[in-house]
Amino acid sequence: MTQLNFTVDMKKILEDISGSNLNEMTKGLLTLVLNQVMQEERDEYMGIGSYERNSSRKDYRNGSYRRGFTTLVGKIELEVPRTRSGEFSPQVFEKWQRKDQALVLSLIEMVVSGVSTRKVTKIVEELVGESVSKSFVSNVMKRLNPEIQDFAERSLTHNIFKYVSVDAMYIKVRENHRIVSKAVYIALGIGVDGHREVLGFKVDDAESKNHWGHFLRDLKNRGLTQPELITSDSHQGLKQAIQEEFPGTPWQRCxxxxxxxxxxxxxxxxxxxxxxxxxxxxxxxxxxxxxxxxxxxxxxxxxxxxxxxxxxxxxxxxxxxxxxxxxxxxxxxxxxxTNALERLNSELRRRERVVRVFPNIESAFRLIGALLLDANEAYKETNRKVSAFVEAKE
Known part of the structure; x- marks a missing residue:
C-alpha cells in the first residue's frame, strides 16, 4: 500500500474553514484538521514522533477521548489525544475560540442582565449548548480577563515603532440603566522589523483632548518611543494630544x-x-x-x-x-x-453588531480585547512583513 506524504499549512486551513459557512461535508473536514492539529501538538509536547524511541521523551501516549467542540457554525466531535501523565492539554480549544468565548460571554451577560431577546438566547444556546451554567461564565472570565489585561498593559520596548496609526470607533454600552456611547481607542504600529502590531486599546468616554492624551501617555509609559509619523483622522482633540505628547512628530491626516x-x-x-x-x-x-x-x-x-x-x-x-x-x-x-486600522475596525464591527448593546464596559473591553489579541497574533503568525519598513542591516 502506497503511503502519501503531504505538507499543509494547518493554521491557515483551520482559519479559513472556521470562518466559512460550513455544511456537513466541511464540518467533517474541520474535524479531520483539528484532530491532526492536536496530534501534532502532542508530538511537539512529547518531543518525539509516533513509533520513535528516544530517551529524552517527556511522556507516553495514552490513546484519546471524544469531546464535543462547539463552534459558531455548530457542534463537532473530536478525538482529543492524551498522555499517560495526564499533563498534556491541547491548545487548539483556547487558541481558536478565544474571540468566540468573548462573544459568547458578552451574550450571556446580556441574558443574565435581563436585557436580552429571544434571539440572543437562541444564539447563546447554539453557541454553548442547551444550557448555560454559572460555572461556565466564571471559568471563561477567569481564563480571558487576565490574558486580555496583560495584552492591554504589556511592554512595548521589544520593538521600535516609527510609524503609528490611531483611530476611534463608537459602541453602545448599558450604564446606570441607560444606553450610552463609548469610544474605543486603538493604536496600530509598524516596527523596524516590518511587522504590524496592535499597540494598545481602551474603552472610554467620547473623544476629547484629555481622553486622547491619556491614551497616548499610556503608550509612552509602556515603552513607545517618539514615532517618525502619526496618521489619524482630523479630530481636533486628537491633533492637540499628539502635539503635546509627541512634540516634533509630524501628523499625517488620513x-x-x-x-x-x-x-x-x-x-x-x-x-x-x-x-x-x-x-x-x-x-x-x-x-x-x-x-x-x-x-x-x-x-x-x-x-x-x-x-x-x-x-x-x-x-x-x-x-x-x-x-x-x-x-x-x-x-x-x-x-x-488609516486603511489598515479601518480593516481591523471592520472585523470588530462584525462581532459588535451581534451584541448590539454591551451589558457593561467590562464586557466590551473583553470582547474587543480578545478580537485585537487574535488579530495581533495573526500579524505574527502569518510572518508577513511590510518589506518597505524593514530596516537595512549595516
Whole structure:
C-alpha cells in the first residue's frame, strides 16, 4: 500500500474553514484538521514522533477521548489525544475560540442582565449548548480577563515603532440603566522589523483632548518611543494630544477621510474631471508634485463658485495631508491613510453588531480585547512583513 506524504499549512486551513459557512461535508473536514492539529501538538509536547524511541521523551501516549467542540457554525466531535501523565492539554480549544468565548460571554451577560431577546438566547444556546451554567461564565472570565489585561498593559520596548496609526470607533454600552456611547481607542504600529502590531486599546468616554492624551501617555509609559509619523483622522482633540505628547512628530491626516470631506461638498453633476484632478494630488510621491497637482485642480475650478467650499477644505488641510511624502516612496501608501486600522475596525464591527448593546464596559473591553489579541497574533503568525519598513542591516 502506497503511503502519501503531504505538507499543509494547518493554521491557515483551520482559519479559513472556521470562518466559512460550513455544511456537513466541511464540518467533517474541520474535524479531520483539528484532530491532526492536536496530534501534532502532542508530538511537539512529547518531543518525539509516533513509533520513535528516544530517551529524552517527556511522556507516553495514552490513546484519546471524544469531546464535543462547539463552534459558531455548530457542534463537532473530536478525538482529543492524551498522555499517560495526564499533563498534556491541547491548545487548539483556547487558541481558536478565544474571540468566540468573548462573544459568547458578552451574550450571556446580556441574558443574565435581563436585557436580552429571544434571539440572543437562541444564539447563546447554539453557541454553548442547551444550557448555560454559572460555572461556565466564571471559568471563561477567569481564563480571558487576565490574558486580555496583560495584552492591554504589556511592554512595548521589544520593538521600535516609527510609524503609528490611531483611530476611534463608537459602541453602545448599558450604564446606570441607560444606553450610552463609548469610544474605543486603538493604536496600530509598524516596527523596524516590518511587522504590524496592535499597540494598545481602551474603552472610554467620547473623544476629547484629555481622553486622547491619556491614551497616548499610556503608550509612552509602556515603552513607545517618539514615532517618525502619526496618521489619524482630523479630530481636533486628537491633533492637540499628539502635539503635546509627541512634540516634533509630524501628523499625517488620513487622505481617505480628507478626500471624502472634500468630495462631499463638491457638486455631483459636471465634476468628473475635477474629481479626477483632486485624486491625482494624493497619488504623487513628492511634496512638489503634490503642490503642482493642487494648483492644476485650483485652476480648473477657479471660475466655478460651486467648488468654493471644496477649495477651502483643501487649502486648510493640504499640508497635513502630504506629510507622508517626506518618507521613502515605497512606504507612502501605507502611511497616507488609516486603511489598515479601518480593516481591523471592520472585523470588530462584525462581532459588535451581534451584541448590539454591551451589558457593561467590562464586557466590551473583553470582547474587543480578545478580537485585537487574535488579530495581533495573526500579524505574527502569518510572518508577513511590510518589506518597505524593514530596516537595512549595516
Amino acid at each position: 487622505t481617505v477621510h480628507f478626500l471624502r470631506n472634500i468630495t462631499n461638498v463638491m457638486p455631483k453633476k459636471g465634476s468628473t474631471v475635477a474629481r479626477q484632478l483632486l485624486r491625482e494630488i494624493f497619488h504623487t510621491t513628492t511634496p512638489q508634485h503634490a503642490r503642482e497637482a493642487k494648483e492644476k485642480f485650483l485652476d480648473f475650478v477657479s471660475e466655478d463658485p460651486r467648488f468654493n467650499h471644496a477649495v477651502e477644505i483643501l487649502e486648510s488641510g493640504f499640508d497635513d495631508a502630504i506629510q507622508c511624502l517626506m518618507c521613502p516612496a515605497a512606504r507612502q501608501k501605507f502611511l497616507k491613510s
